[in-house]
Amino acid sequence: MAQTKFDKQVETAESLMFGIGRFLAGRPMDGAKRTDATFWRSGTRVLPKVEGRVSRSSYRAGWKRLTFRISTLAAIGAGGYQAGWVHQDATVATAQEIWADPDPAIAALEQIGIAAASTAGPSRSLRTTTPQVTSGRKQSPGLSRSSLLGLLHPTR
Structure with missing residues (x-):
């Protein structure tokens, strides 16, 4: 039917x-419970039958998630209020300037993109190294010469 x-x-x-x-x-x-976290208590373990990677936010207590969500909404709302209502003339003038000559804005966004990529790239590759275990003691992951060269020259 x-x-x-x-x-x-x-x-x-x-x-x-x-x-x-x-x-x-x-x-x-999404409604899927992945850890044993409750509203007042942070999670300590992944629930049985949960497959795949579990995000860090799944381990947070519910009140911490709620605080983050409400704070984010408040910040976005305050920014929108300032840009769209209090400083409406300046916002419109800036938008018209960018529309008339977008090259400076594009150049600034390119620089931000380069900075974000250079910051995210090495940290991602550093996280993929596995810790070295010697004599039953866990040591921090060391960077060998070859891994450093891989960071500097990813085409090798």
Whole structure:
């Protein structure tokens, strides 16, 4: 039996309410519980039958997730209020300047992209090294000459 338009609207409203409930309860937004974290207590282990990588936010207590979500919304809202209402003339003038001559903005974004890539690149490759175990003691992952050359010249 095909869904009617009303059934689809009810289903959409229901999923919206579940999303708002998960947001305010500090639960994962997809509804899948991956760790033993509760609202007041941080998680310490991954639940059985959970496969794949578990993000760090899954280990946080629900109140910490809720605080982060509300703070992020408040910061975005305050920025939007400042840009769109309080300093509306300056925002419009800046947008018109960028629209008229986008080259300086593109150059700035290219520099930001280069900085982000150079920051993210080495840290990613450093995390993939495995710790060395000698005499039953775990040591920090060392960088050999070949791994340093791989960082400097990734084509080798």
